[in-house]
Amino acid sequence: MGRLDDKVAIITGGASGIGAGTTRRFVEEGARVLISDLDAEKGEALAAEMGDAAAFLQTDVSQEEQVAAMVAEATDRWGRLDCLFNNAGFGGALGPIAKTTVDDFDLTMDVLLKSVFLGLKHASPVMSAQGSGSIISNASVAGLRAGYGAHLYSVAKCAVIHLTKSVALELGEHNVRVNAICPGFVATPLATGRPSASEEQIQQIRDAEATNQLLGRVGEPADVANMALFLASDESQWITGQEFVVDGGMAAGRPWSMWPEFARMERPIRHHRPPGR
Ligand SMILES: NC(=O)c1ccc[n+]([C@@H]2O[C@H](COP(=O)([O-])OP(=O)(O)OC[C@H]3O[C@@H](n4cnc5c(N)ncnc54)[C@H](O)[C@@H]3O)[C@@H](O)[C@H]2O)c1
Secondary structure (H helix, E strand, C coil): CCCCCCCEEEEECCCCHHHHHHHHHHHHCCCEEEEEECCHHHHHHHHHHHHHHEEEEECCCCCHHHHHHHHHHHHHHHCCCCEEEECCCCCCCCCCHHHCCHHHHHHHHHHHHHHHHHHHHHHHHHHHHHCCEEEEEECCHHHCCCCCCCHHHHHHHHHHHHHHHHHHHHHHHHCEEEEEEEECCECCHHHHCCCCCCHHHHHHHHHHHHHHCCCCCCECHHHHHHHHHHHHCHHHCCCCCCEEEECCCHHHCCCHHHCHHHHHCCCCCCCCCCCCC
């Protein structure tokens, strides 16, 4: 028996990286998945690989009518909607604040934040009427701490976390759960800075970044997919309004190995007791 048997999910950005890993994991566990992505070539190839369990719809998640059509496609095809994973994204505007244009700002917010608002807006009526559903949005460690992403990427992801909590408070009475995931550094095209990165280029960032990671390796799409699976399944049926950090310990602080003074210290601990104690 699969953990998502009889469930229907939409995964935005489902053609690549974390979204593709989650599509594979959800199908393995019995779900039917609508892969929604701008990239038709990768999306159609993955849907073909998944057989009857998946379909592809080319979607720009920053456009309201396309997000509405995406929700309608899943419900028309399979009769229900149990999970929406708002996962599509990109790196957004880079560079100094003084050089960032208003167009850069608008595009970054459209793809990273408006898309999540639109997903919540259009999936929630279907799920509320059903009396069940799980909406998961992919935020980032960059939404929790400054300095883990570019300015506007960080602020959009921070807003995704807060929108998650706010909407969870509204939808709880309909048994619709709303949660966010905050990944750390995951080996995908986005992390290389090139949307069409080759497997070789992804391997280069795996190798380069491994030593900066507490657990000795970067994240893989499957690490995040496993959290999404838990949040989509009935195992998390009493969990809503939360952000789940999946980052190999990155947000906990500096790795021990980067703090050589600590590593050199030996017992006995030297300290001065106050007089009389
Ligand atoms: N890779 C990381 O280190 C990392 C860390 C934290 C958070 N994230 C988040 O995870 C999510 C997935 O990223 P990934 O690393 O798998 O990247 P990826 O580049 O492998 O996949 C992103 C997918 O989103 C699609 N997409 C982009 N804009 C779109 C739009 N307007 N409409 C529909 N689809 C669109 C792309 O075509 C692509 O298939 C993103 O939201 C990203 O911000 C990634």
